[in-house]
Amino acid sequence: MAGTLTIAFLLGVVGFASGWGIASYRARQFSHRPIPNLYVQGISHLLGERNDEAIQTFIEVLRQHPESFELLLALGRLFRRRGELDRALSIHQHLLEQPNADLITREEILLEIGRDYLKAGILNRAESILLDLLARNPHSIAGLESLAEVYELGADWPQAIRCRRELMERGVPNQDAIIALLYGELAESALAQGNLKTAETYAEEAMASYPSSPRVAVIRGKIAYQQGDWERAARSWSTLSVPAAGGVISLILKDYLQSLSHCQHLPECRRWREQFLAQVGQGSLLPRLVDALRETDGDEMARSYLLERLRWERGLPLLQMYFRVGGEPGAVLEAIPDSLLALPTPLPTLRCAHCGYQTTEFYWRCPSCRRWGSFVEGDLAR
Numbered sequence: 001m002a003g004t005l006t007i008a009f010l011l012g013v014v015g016f017a018s019g020w021g022i023a024s025y026r027a028r029q030f031s032h033r034p035i036p037n038l039y040v041q042g043i044s045h046l047l048g049e050r051n052d053e054a055i056q057t058f059i060e061v062l063r064q065h066p067e068s069f070e071l072l073l074a075l076g077r078l079f080r081r082r083g084e085l086d087r088a089l090s091i092h093q094h095l096l097e098q099p100n101a102d103l104i105t106r107e108e109i110l111l112e113i114g115r116d117y118l119k120a121g122i123l124n125r126a127e128s129i130l131l132d133l134l135a136r137n138p139h140s141i142a143g144l145e146s147l148a149e150v151y152e153l154g155a156d157w158p159q160a161i162r163c164r165r166e167l168m169e170r171g172v173p174n175q176d177a178i179i180a181l182l183y184g185e186l187a188e189s190a191l192a193q194g195n196l197k198t199a200e201t202y203a204e205e206a207m208a209s210y211p212s213s214p215r216v217a218v219i220r221g222k223i224a225y226q227q228g229d230w231e232r233a234a235r236s237w238s239t240l241s242v243p244a245a246g247g248v249i250s251l252i253l254k255d256y257l258q259s260l261s262h263c264q265h266l267p268e269c270r271r272w273r274e275q276f277l278a279q280v281g282q283g284s285l286l287p288r289l290v291d292a293l294r295e296t297d298g299d300e301m302a303r304s305y306l307l308e309r310l311r312w313e314r315g316l317p318l319l320q321m322y323f324r325v326g327g328e329p330g331a332v333l334e335a336i337p338d339s340l341l342a343l344p345t346p347l348p349t350l351r352c353a354h355c356g357y358q359t360t361e362f363y364w365r366c367p368s369c370r371r372w373g374s375f376v377e378g379d380l381a382r
Contacts, residue, residue, distance in 0.1 A: 069095065069105065076112055085120045092116060107137050114146055123154045141170060149370065157185045178372045180210035181364050187219045196223050213373075214240055214248045215364065225255050230262035231269065238272040242279035247350045247362040247375045250285055254292040261296055281309060284348040284377060290321050303327050320345060350375050 076091035092112045095105075110133040117126035130147040133140055148163035161182050168175035187202035203219045210216075221236035237256045240249055249256070256276065263269040280289045293302040306322040323329070324345075351358045353376045357368035365372050 069098075073108070073112060076116075080112075080116055080119055083119075085116055089113065089116045089120075103136070107133055107140065107143075110136070111140070111143055111146065114143070114150075118146060118150055118153070121153070123150050126150045139170075141167065141172060144170075145172070152182070152365070152370075155185070157182050176210045177213060180206040180213035181215055181372050183209065184213070184215035184219060184364065191219070191222055191226070194226075196226060199223055218248060218252055221252060221259075222255070225259060230259040231266060233259040234263055234269055234272055238276075242276075242282075247377050249280065250288060250348060250350075250362050253280070253285065253288055254295060257292050257296040277305060281305075286317065287321065287345050288348060290325065294325060299325050317345065348377070350377055352376075 072091055072095060076088045076095075079085070079091065080088035092109055096109045096113065110129055114126050114129040114133060117123075117129060127147065127150050130143050130150065133143040134147065137143070144163055144167055148160050148167065151157075151160035151163060161179055164175045164179045164182065168179070183202045183206035187199045187206065190196075190199035190202060199219065200223055203216055203223065206213055206219070207216045217236050217239045221233045224230075224233035224236060234256065237249075237252055237259070240252075242249060257273075260269050260273040260276070264273065277289070280286070290302050290306065293305055302325045303322065306318060306325065307327065310318055310322060347360045349358055349360065350362055352366040352369060352371065352374045354371040354374045355366060355369035357366055359367075362375055364375075366374050
């Protein structure tokens with residue numbers, strides 16, 4: 001990855017230098033002006049991984065050729081992407097100190113410095129820099145997006161919501177869905193503290209922002225579950241479609257089954273349970289479903305469920321789980337159960353639809369690319 005970024009930057013250097021040479025060529029009416037030696041030296045240092053020397057060389061390029069500002073800015077971004085944050089900050093700070101930088105240029109540099117601190121996890125400095133940028137240019141969408149990310153990483157959900165609302169007012173797409181997820185963070189915190197009324201208020205805010213957010217259904221179901229209102233909890237969770245919300249369902253799987261068991265005297269609950277067992281049993285959440293059935297309904301129910309599945313579906317994972325919950329071998333050859341037990345049980349695979357990050361746990365926000373609401377069921381190999 002780092003090598004790819006370096007190559008991309010070097011191509012940019014060549015393109016910039018070529019453009020510079022062509023512009024100079026035209027300006028001098030067919031006179032030849034070669035690419036400055038410093039460009040060649042800088043490229044040589046980068047290829048040799050002599051990054052500090054490369055920085056000093058390109059800084060000298062900037063001194064001799066102020067029009068190469070964008071080149072140095074790109075070099076700073078390159079180092080940030082590679083995780084070399086000290087070098088990125090050094091370059092961007094140097095650019096900020098240039099006396100001939102105009103207002104727009106300084107705002108661009110401030111944005112890069114804010115992103116440097118954000119990537120380094122120094123959130124207070126990132127916030128300060130980005131607030132300075134927005135004071136200079138209140139219309140900076142990129143600055144406001146980065147500031148929202150600062151608040152989200154710092155779990156300052158009210159401030160993050162404020163930034164996202166501003167972005168939505170300026171026409172940036174998908175902010176309503178993110179705002180609903182942010183209200184979900186506040187609601188989850190209130191639930192953890194046992195403050196159900198506050199959690200309900202935040203759930204209503206999330207609903208108002210993005211009615212179809214699966215997190216609204218999750219939270220409302222949790223509130224009802226804590227209140228012992230099994231039917232209302234089951235009704236809320238029954239709106240989560242499988243497999244579209246397969247990863248989300250992993251968060252409430254056991255609680256949902258318990259709620260359905262408590263309200264099984266109602267036709268709706270029996271119908272929801274039947275649908276739920278059929279739908280979840282088709283995906284990668286099957287092992288967790290079986291574990292939850294054993295906890296909520298006992299081993300016998302788990303065996304009955306798997307045996308019913310085996311009547312119309314064949315598969316090693318099903319056989320494996322059936323034997324693990326004490327199923328009778330029946331006519332199966334004696335050696336087969338031992339072989340099946342040695343097989344690893346497949347874990348549910350969830351991935352980020354944006355960057356492809358894979359894990360067995362569900363996150364409302366991808367730990368890799370930090371995109372909200374991007375987790376789906378299934379791996380990239382499918």
